[in-house]
Amino acid sequence: MRYETERTRRRGHADTATDTLARGLGIFSIALGIAEVVAPRALARALGMKGQEGLIAGYGVREIATGIGILASKDPTPWIWGRVAGDGLDLATLATALEGRNPKKGNVGIAMAAVAGVTALDVYCAQTLSRESPHPLPPMQDYSDRTGYPRGIEQSHGAAKDFEVPRDFRTPEAMRPYTQPQAPQRPTPSM
Amino acid sequence: MKALVWHGTTDIRCDSVPDPQIEHPRDAIIKVTSCAICGSDLHLYDHFMPGMKSGDIMGHESMGEVVEVGPEAKGKLKVGDRVVIPFTIICGECDQCKRGNFSVCERTNRNGHIAAKAFGHTTAGLFGYTHLTGGYPGGQAEYLRVPFADATHIKVPSTLSDEQLLFLSDIFPTGWQAAVQCDIEPTDTVAIWGAGPVGQMAIRSAILLGAKQVIAIDRVPERLDMARAGGAITINFDEESVIERLNELTNGKGPEKCIDSVGMEAHAAGTVDAMYDRVKQATMMETDRPHVLREMAYVCRPAGTLSVPGVYGGLLDKIPFGAIMNKGLTIRTGQTHVNRWTDDLLRRIEEGQIDPSFVITHTVGLDEGPDMYKIFRDKQDGCIKVVLKP
Numbered sequence: 001m002r003y004e005t006e007r008t009r010r011r012g013h014a015d016t017a018t019d020t021l022a023r024g025l026g027i028f029s030i031a032l033g034i035a036e037v038v039a040p041r042a043l044a045r046a047l048g049m050k051g052q053e054g055l056i057a058g059y060g061v062r063e064i065a066t067g068i069g070i071l072a073s074k075d076p077t078p079w080i081w082g083r084v085a086g087d088g089l090d091l092a093t094l095a096t097a098l099e100g101r102n103p104k105k106g107n108v109g110i111a112m113a114a115v116a117g118v119t120a121l122d123v124y125c126a127q128t129l130s131r132e133s134p135h136p137l138p139p140m141q142d143y144s145d146r147t148g149y150p151r152g153i154e155q156s157h158g159a160a161k162d163f164e165v166p167r168d169f170r171t172p173e174a175m176r177p178y179t180q181p182q183a184p185q186r187p188t189p190s191m
Numbered sequence: 192m193k194a195l196v197w198h199g200t201t202d203i204r205c206d207s208v209p210d211p212q213i214e215h216p217r218d219a220i221i222k223v224t225s226c227a228i229c230g231s232d233l234h235l236y237d238h239f240m241p242g243m244k245s246g247d248i249m250g251h252e253s254m255g256e257v258v259e260v261g262p263e264a265k266g267k268l269k270v271g272d273r274v275v276i277p278f279t280i281i282c283g284e285c286d287q288c289k290r291g292n293f294s295v296c297e298r299t300n301r302n303g304h305i306a307a308k309a310f311g312h313t314t315a316g317l318f319g320y321t322h323l324t325g326g327y328p329g330g331q332a333e334y335l336r337v338p339f340a341d342a343t344h345i346k347v348p349s350t351l352s353d354e355q356l357l358f359l360s361d362i363f364p365t366g367w368q369a370a371v372q373c374d375i376e377p378t379d380t381v382a383i384w385g386a387g388p389v390g391q392m393a394i395r396s397a398i399l400l401g402a403k404q405v406i407a408i409d410r411v412p413e414r415l416d417m418a419r420a421g422g423a424i425t426i427n428f429d430e431e432s433v434i435e436r437l438n439e440l441t442n443g444k445g446p447e448k449c450i451d452s453v454g455m456e457a458h459a460a461g462t463v464d465a466m467y468d469r470v471k472q473a474t475m476m477e478t479d480r481p482h483v484l485r486e487m488a489y490v491c492r493p494a495g496t497l498s499v500p501g502v503y504g505g506l507l508d509k510i511p512f513g514a515i516m517n518k519g520l521t522i523r524t525g526q527t528h529v530n531r532w533t534d535d536l537l538r539r540i541e542e543g544q545i546d547p548s549f550v551i552t553h554t555v556g557l558d559e560g561p562d563m564y565k566i567f568r569d570k571q572d573g574c575i576k577v578v579l580k581p
């Protein structure tokens with residue numbers, strides 16, 4: 001999306017591809033978080049991390065909170081850095097599952113590769129956002145004098161009342177009583 | 192000559208292309224003195240409208256001086272005439288033209304059979320606006336060939352500036368027709384979605400036509416600022432609930448008249464239907480994002496009118512037709528019948544009722560055109576309307 005609002009102005013930059021990426025990461029965070037909260041057992045089984053269901057659900061809560069932070073805040077930058085930290089935690093936790101005789105090591109490897117990929121995106125996004133922050137937008141243009149009415153608005157309100165709406169552009173006669181509180185005032189138009 | 196040429200999605204370049212020539216006895220060639228970028232051009236830039244080919248020249252809001260006239264246009268035009276060129280190409284003779292329904296002229300779309308496949312029947316040829324509407328080269332160029340030139344022009348006096356006249360080509364009559372479609376009563380509240388150039392003109396038109404209250408909805412601060420200058424109450428849809436505010440401002444009854452001057456690329460901050468549209472559009476299951484239409488159908492007062500100048504291209508999903516039917520709403524829409532209104536509007540400009548140049552925020556040379564497309568689309572630098580000087 002591309003516009004300047006409070007949200008993007010605050011960070012001093014019009015909405016950019018990085019903002020879109022940030023929003024994408026926010027949605028991803030929430031989706032992953034929900035999976036972790038809803039199905040910690042299935043995840044633990046797949047990763048050979050039985051007994052750690054509580055930890056997984058806890059991480060899920062963290063993901064959801066971060067995701068909401070990214071989507072709802074005026075400036076997502078600190079929240080994306082928060083994701084980077086969370087990624088580190090995830091990787092460290094997964095690494096513990098690589099030790100010993102975990103029969104699901106293959107799955108853990110895949111999960112770590114996936115997290116590493118997302119981490120790269122997070123770092124890129126966080127760095128770009130931080131870099132964009134210091135350049136403030138030029139001050140907002142002031143268009144409050146751009147009325148468009150050379151004779152002023154008072155003079156212009158209703159100035160074109162002489163205009164006769166062509167027959168084929170008129171509100172259907174049957175509708176008029178409903179849109180005009182004081183019942184139809186105009187004579188029935190010749191059809 | 193130099194012209195702005197479409198090469199693909201978000202790829203418009205200032206290229207050197209062959210000068211246009213008279214191809215038909217009714218043609219004329221004009222030397223373009225001013226032209227503008229329109230919100231409709233953004234649908235091509237972002238490639239939401241199908242039917243563009245690489246190499247097509249953009250632009251449908253142009254004016255200039257006649258430099259060559261085909262033999263059959265000679266009675267109506269002569270070299271040296273100052274003209275604004277309407278974006279709809281019209282024959283002036285078919286059944287629709289005779290009724291003033293110029294944007295659905297039956298003769299000027301040379302690809303009428305393609306349009307008929309898409310829409311059931313042909314519509315008028317348009318300048319610089321896809322092969323569906325004739326594939327005619329547009330006017331963001333140094334010279335423009337005007338087909339059916341004896342009918343397709345608006346003669347303008349030398350006493351007014353290009354800036355005051357240029358928008359007779361499109362956005363001023365478009366905002367005007369949007370308001371006229373509302374058949375405004377002095378008791379009416381007119382709610383206008385989109386405070387882009389078309390919305391700005393619709394606001395002024397509704398005020399001139401004497402609406403009791405005009406409300407403008409957008410989220411770009413500068414555009415809301417300009418809407419207030421024109422006499423509108425504003426709603427920022429990123430910060431407030433549009434439906435709640437509109438009901439509040441109308442004693443809970445809803446606005447009698449609603450205008451959609453946004454069209455198919457509507458944004459909506461995080462609403463469910465907006466996400467749904469994005470997914471469907473990305474997977475090619477829907478061509479347009481009709482968030483505004485849904486909102487209007489829902490909030491409009493029973494027996495009210497929805498006026499839709501915003502452009503749509505194809506199939507729209509989840510339109511609350513139940514609300515439209517049960518509330519007995521009237522829908523009026525269409526590309527603008529430019530020449531139907533321009534004599535009257537030119538008089539209003541001359542009389543000083545309105546000066547459409549208020550909307551111009553950027554004036555640059557043709558070579559800066561490609562950059563300005565991006566700035567205009569991204570609403571950067573307070574950009575509302577761009578005029579190009581070839």
Ligand SMILES: NC(=O)c1ccc[n+]([C@@H]2O[C@H](COP(=O)([O-])OP(=O)(O)OC[C@H]3O[C@@H](n4cnc5c(N)ncnc54)[C@H](O)[C@@H]3O)[C@@H](O)[C@H]2O)c1
Nearest residue numbers: 230231385387388389452453454457458500501502526527
């Ligand atoms: N019918 C015609 O003949 C005709 C002629 C010219 C333009 N148009 C169409 O009119 C529309 C507007 O043109 P423009 O030049 O003003 O374009 P624009 O893109 O500059 O303006 C559109 C405005 O709508 C706002 N907007 C987006 N989503 C919104 C929402 N959900 N609620 C309220 N506002 C929202 C945007 O912020 C923007 O300011 C386009 O679809 C264009 O194709 C039609």
Ligand SMILES: [Zn+2]
Nearest residue numbers: 229230231361
């Ligand atoms: Zn246009």
Ligand SMILES: [Zn+2]
Nearest residue numbers: 282285288296
């Ligand atoms: Zn015709």
